Amino acid sequence: MKFSPVVIVLWMLIATVVARGQGQTGWSAQFFDPGGIEDQVVLIDFGAPFVYDPQTHLATLGDGSVKLDLITVSVLSMQTSSVAVLRADANPSGQYTATSYLNLALKNFTDQEGKRVSLNGSQLGSYLIILRGQTIGQKIGQTYTVNVSVQPKSAATITAPALAGPVRNQIVLDVRNADATAFFQALSKEMGAIKIEYDFGSDSTVSNIVTGVKKIDPPPALGFAVTLYPKTPLPYAAKAYKVNITLPQSALPKNLETTPKTQFKVIASATYPTPVIVETAATYDFEPSFTSAVNKSKNVRTNTGLFIVALNPLLFLHETGIDGSPSRYTHWYDFRPNISANVDTLPEKSSTTPNRVTIALDTELGLTRERNQTGAPREGGPPLDQWTWTNGVRTDTDRDFKKFSTYWHTDLAPDFWKLSETQAFRTRNVVSLGMAAKQAKTPFVTAYRLRPSVGYDLGSTTVRSGVFNPELGSSVSRFLFKLDTMLEIRRNVTFTAVDTGYYLFDATRRDARDFLDAQIAVNTGLLLRLDTNKIQSAVAFRYQRGSQPPSFTPVDTLSLGLKLYR
Amino acid sequence: MVKKTSKTQPQAQEELAPSPDSPLYAQPKSVEEMAQGFSVNPDNCGLWKQQQFRPRVWLAVADWSGQPPNNLRPDTKLGSLVPLWGIGEQNRLVQTTNQHQVFAPFASSMAPPNTLLPAETTVLQWENVVWTFQTPRTPCWGTP
Numbered sequence: 001m002k003f004s005p006v007v008i009v010l011w012m013l014i015a016t017v018v019a020r021g022q023g024q025t026g027w028s029a030q031f032f033d034p035g036g037i038e039d040q041v042v043l044i045d046f047g048a049p050f051v052y053d054p055q056t057h058l059a060t061l062g063d064g065s066v067k068l069d070l071i072t073v074s075v076l077s078m079q080t081s082s083v084a085v086l087r088a089d090a091n092p093s094g095q096y097t098a099t100s101y102l103n104l105a106l107k108n109f110t111d112q113e114g115k116r117v118s119l120n121g122s123q124l125g126s127y128l129i130i131l132r133g134q135t136i137g138q139k140i141g142q143t144y145t146v147n148v149s150v151q152p153k154s155a156a157t158i159t160a161p162a163l164a165g166p167v168r169n170q171i172v173l174d175v176r177n178a179d180a181t182a183f184f185q186a187l188s189k190e191m192g193a194i195k196i197e198y199d200f201g202s203d204s205t206v207s208n209i210v211t212g213v214k215k216i217d218p219p220p221a222l223g224f225a226v227t228l229y230p231k232t233p234l235p236y237a238a239k240a241y242k243v244n245i246t247l248p249q250s251a252l253p254k255n256l257e258t259t260p261k262t263q264f265k266v267i268a269s270a271t272y273p274t275p276v277i278v279e280t281a282a283t284y285d286f287e288p289s290f291t292s293a294v295n296k297s298k299n300v301r302t303n304t305g306l307f308i309v310a311l312n313p314l315l316f317l318h319e320t321g322i323d324g325s326p327s328r329y330t331h332w333y334d335f336r337p338n339i340s341a342n343v344d345t346l347p348e349k350s351s352t353t354p355n356r357v358t359i360a361l362d363t364e365l366g367l368t369r370e371r372n373q374t375g376a377p378r379e380g381g382p383p384l385d386q387w388t389w390t391n392g393v394r395t396d397t398d399r400d401f402k403k404f405s406t407y408w409h410t411d412l413a414p415d416f417w418k419l420s421e422t423q424a425f426r427t428r429n430v431v432s433l434g435m436a437a438k439q440a441k442t443p444f445v446t447a448y449r450l451r452p453s454v455g456y457d458l459g460s461t462t463v464r465s466g467v468f469n470p471e472l473g474s475s476v477s478r479f480l481f482k483l484d485t486m487l488e489i490r491r492n493v494t495f496t497a498v499d500t501g502y503y504l505f506d507a508t509r510r511d512a513r514d515f516l517d518a519q520i521a522v523n524t525g526l527l528l529r530l531d532t533n534k535i536q537s538a539v540a541f542r543y544q545r546g547s548q549p550p551s552f553t554p555v556d557t558l559s560l561g562l563k564l565y566r
Numbered sequence: 567m568v569k570k571t572s573k574t575q576p577q578a579q580e581e582l583a584p585s586p587d588s589p590l591y592a593q594p595k596s597v598e599e600m601a602q603g604f605s606v607n608p609d610n611c612g613l614w615k616q617q618q619f620r621p622r623v624w625l626a627v628a629d630w631s632g633q634p635p636n637n638l639r640p641d642t643k644l645g646s647l648v649p650l651w652g653i654g655e656q657n658r659l660v661q662t663t664n665q666h667q668v669f670a671p672f673a674s675s676m677a678p679p680n681t682l683l684p685a686e687t688t689v690l691q692w693e694n695v696v697w698t699f700q701t702p703r704t705p706c707w708g709t710p
Contacts, residue, residue: 030616034609043616048639049624062639096621097635103616161710164691166681167698174708176608222606225708317682319653326665330657368654380648381632384655421649424685428646430637 029129029148037118042075042106042148043093044129049100051434052092059092059104060434068133068144073106075119076128086110086117088129100433120150136436153177155257160245160268168233168272170217171196171245173226178253180219184226186251188216193248196230198270200241209235240271285310287540289561291344293352296554302346306353306559310340328370336362336392343399354515354555355399356548360409362392371417380425383417390455396550402466405550407459407476413451423447423488447488455480461550470508472552477505494521494538500548515546515555521563538563604671611706615697622668623693630662638689645685653682663696672704 026047033040048062052070059068075086086109094102106129109117119127131144151157156178160171175183187194191213198209209232217227234243245266252264291306317334338360344353371383389412396405423446459476461468468474480502487495497518504511521538540563545556604610628635631647644659645651657678664675677699687695700707 030612032609032612034605034607034613041613043613045616049636051636094617094621096624100636102620102624105617159710161708164694166679166683166695172708174608174710220703220705220707222705223703223707224608224611224705227707319657319678319682326661327657330654332653366653368652368657370654370658379632381630381655381658384648384650384658386650386652386654415650418649422645422651422685424643424645424651425647425649428643430633430642430646432634433636 027144027146029146031119031148031150033120033153037116037121038108040107040109040119042088042119042127042129044104044106044131044146045102046104049096049102049433050092050104051099052101053099059101062433064136064434064436066133066135066144068131070104070131072132074130075106075109076130078126078128084111084117086127090131120153125150151176152257154255156253156255157257158183158247158252158264158266160243160266163234163243163268163270163272165272168235169229171228171230171234171243171268173228173245173266175219175224175226175253178255180224180226183251183253184216184218187226187247190248190251191216193251194228195244195246196228196232197244197246198232198235198241199244200237201239204239204241206237234270234272236272236274237270238273240269243268243270283310283312283565284535285563285565287542287561287563287565289540289542289559291353291557291559291561293344293346293558294556295350295352296556298350302350302352304344304346304351304353306342306344306557306561308340308342308561310338312336312338312340330366330368332364332366334364334366336360336364336390338362341399348398348400348402351399352553352555353557354544354548355553356550357397357399357401358394359397360392360394362390362394362409365389365391380418385417386415388413388415394457398551402464403461403550404464405459405461405476407457409455409457411453411455411480411482413453413482415451420449420451421447423491427491442490445487445489446491447486449484449486451484453482453484455482457549469551471510472504473506473508475506476549478549479503479505492523494523495519496521502548504552513547513552515548516544518543535564535566538565606705608709611709615706615709618670619668619697620693622666622670623663623696624689626663626666626668627659627689627692629666630659640688640690642689643685644683644687644689644692651685656683659692668696669700669704672706674700674702674704677701 027044029042029044031040031042046061050062051060052058057070059070060066061068070090070092073088073090075088077084077086088106088110089108091105091107092101092103093105096102109119111117126147126149129146129148131146132141133144134141154177157176159174161174163171194213196211196213198211200206200208211230211232213228214231215229217229219225228245245268247264247266249262249264256264285308287308289306289308291304293302293304295302313336315335315337317332319330319332338358341357342354343357344351344355346353365388367387369385371385373382389410391408391410394407394409397403426443426446457476457478457480461472461474461476480500482498482500484498485496489495497516499514499516502513502515504513519540519542521540523536523538540559540561542559542561543557544559547554604614624638625635627644627647628638633647648655660676660678669675676696679695679699683695
C-alpha cells in the first residue's frame with residue numbers, strides 16, 4: 001500500500017499529538033446522528049461536570065485540574081488509507097446550573113475547505129478528538145485526546161448496556177437500525193434457544209452459570225429495546241463479570257453488521273457487589289475476650305474467657321407510602337430474628353459474667369415523618385424523624401439452658417433529626433465545581449448516636465433444673481428504659497455505652513435493676529484484604545456492670561478482646 | 567418546574583422552589599411544550615438522556631440534600647448527603663425526583679425501588695436506578 005506524503009505528514013502529526021497529549025482516564029465520547037448531517041453530535045463526558053465561562057470559552061473540569069479552550073476543537077479521522085483533519089464547534093451541554101454542564105457537544109464538522117462532513121458517511125470507524133488546554137500548575141499548554149467510534153448508519157446493531165444494581169432480573173437489548181418489534185416477535189418464538197451465561201472469568205473460583213430466558217418484554221411504543229428476564233437472576237459477585245447472551249441466528253435482523261453462521265453473541269458487563277444495608281442495620285458481631293470478673297459475694301476476682309456473639313439479620317423488609325407521590329410519611333415493617341449470646345467458661349456457681357443467651361423473633365414497624373421546615377433548605381435536607389416499634393417473642397436463658405424466660409417484648413425507639421449522624425455524613429468532602437479537592441474533612445467526632453427507647457416485657461419463667469429465684473418469681477412483668485449511645489473519634493476509636501434500666505413489677509425486693517455495657521473499640525481495619533462482606537476487626541475493651549435477665553445475677557467484668565463485626 | 571400537587575405540603579413545595587442559578591427552573595415549560603418537536607429514535611433518545619434527563623436527576627439530588635448543585639460529583643455518595651440514610655430518605659429522594667419531572671416530555675415517573683439502596687450508592691449509580699425504575703417505560707428505554 002502506498003501513502004501520499006500528505007498522509008505520512010498527517011500520521012506524524014497524530015503521533016506527535018498522541019505522544020504529547022494526554023489520553024484522559026474517565027473521559028468518553030458518544031456519537032449521535034438524530035437526523036441529517038447538520039444534526040450530528042459528539043458528546044464528550046469528562047467523568048464529572050465542568051464549569052464553563054462563555055466570555056473566555058474556557059471549561060474548567062470539576063476537580064479544577066484542567067482548563068480546556070473550547071474555541072478550537074479538531075477531529076482526526078483515523079482511516080488506514082487516509083487521514084483527515086476536521087474542525088468542530090464545541091459547546092457545553094447538559095446544563096444544570098447557570099455555569100455548570102455535564103457534557104461537551106461537538107457539532108458542525110467541517111473539513112479543511114470548510115465543507116460540511118458527515119462522520120458516518122464515507123469516513124466510518126474511529127475518530128480522535130483533540131482538545132487544547134492547560135493542566136493547572138503547568139506553564140505549557142497541552143493537548144488532550146478522546147476517542148469516539150462511529151457505526152455505519154445502515155447496519156443493524158444489537159447491544160446490551162452495562163448491567164448494575166439493584167435490579168437483577170432483567171437484561172435490556174438495544175436494537176438499532178432494525179425493527180425492534182419484529183425482532184421481539186422472532187425472539188419470542190425461539191425463546192428456548194436463547195442462552196445466557198454469567199462468565200466470572202478464568203481466574204475466578206466460581207463456576208460460570210448458564211441459564212435461559214423465562215420472559216421477554218416487547219419494546220415500549222415507538223421504542224427500540226427488548227427486555228429479557230433470565231431464569232436465574234444476575235448473581236452478586238465481588239468483581240464485575242461478563243454476561244454472554246447467545247441469540248439464535250434465525251431471530252436476528254437481516255441487516256446485522258456482522259452476519260453470524262448460527263448464533264450471535266451479545267456481551268454485557270455486570271457489576272453486582274454484595275449489597276450492604278445500613279439502615280435498621282443488620283448486625284453481626286463476634287467477640288472473644290479475656291475477662292476479669294468480680295464475684296462480690298466471695299469477694300474474689302476471677303479471670304476467664306468471655307464470648308459474645310450477635311446475629312441480627314434484617315429479613316422481609318416491606319415499605320409502604322413510597323410510591324413517589326408527595327407524602328410526609330413512610331412506613332416499613334420487617335422481621336428481625338436475633339440470636340445473641342454472652343457467655344463465659346467458668347463453672348456455673350462461680351460465674352459472675354452476664355451468661356445470657358437470647359433468641360428473639362422480632363418484628364419492626366417503622367415510621368418516618370418529615371418535619372415542617374421554616375427558612376431556606378438546610379444541609380442534609382429537611383428534618384426527618386423516625387420511630388421504630390418492635391414487637392416479638394423472646395426467650396432468655398442462662399448459659400447452661402437451666403432457666404428460661406419466655407416473654408412478649410415491645411419497645412419504641414425514636415431517631416430524631418440529627419440525634420444521630422453517620423460517618424459518611426460527618427466526613428463528607430463537598431467542594432464546589434472547578435475547585436481543587438480539599439483534604440478530606442475529618443472532624444474530631446466522625447459519627448455519633450443517641451437512641452433512647454422504652455419497652456415492656458410480659459411472660460413467665462420456667463426452670464429445667466434447680467429452683468426459682470424467690471425474689472423474681474416465675475412471672476415476667478417488667479418495664480425497661482434503654483439508652484444506646486455511641487461516639488466515634490477520628491474514624492478509628494469508638495466509645496459505646498448501652499444502659500438498660502429495668503423495673504420489675506413482680507420482684508419482692510430490689511424492683512429497679514440496671515445493666516451497663518460500655519466499650520471502647522479501636523478499629524484495626526477491614527479483616528484481611530479479601531471480599532469478606534466488609535467484615536471489620538477491632539480491639540475492644542469492655543466493661544459490664546449490673547444485672548440482666550433471666551437470672552439478674554450481679555455482673556462486674558472487664559474484658560479485652562478482638563471484635564469481628566459488620 | 568415543580569407543580570403544587572398537594573395542599574398538605576406547602577412547606578415541602580417551598581423547599582423545591584426554583585433555584586435562582588438554574589436556567590432549567592428559570593424558564594419552566596409544561597410537559598406538552600417539551601414534547602413538541604421530539605421525535606423518538608435512538609440518537610434523539612441518547613441526546614435527551616444526556617442533556618435533559620441527567621441534569622434533572624442531579625438537580626433533584628441537590629434539592630433533596632439541600633446542597634448547592636455544584637457540590638455534587640458522580641461519585642458523591644447519597645449516604646454522605648443526609649445525616650441518616652434510610653427508607654425515609656430514599657423515599658423523599660424518589661418524591662423529589664418525581665417532582666422534578668425527570669422523564670419529561672414523557673409522562674413517566676420513577677417507581678420506588680423495591681429495595682433499600684446502600685448508603686454508598688453514588689449519584690452516578692442513582693441516575694441508573696432512576697432510569698431503571700421508569701414507569702411506564704418511555705420509548706427511550708434501553709438507551710445506554
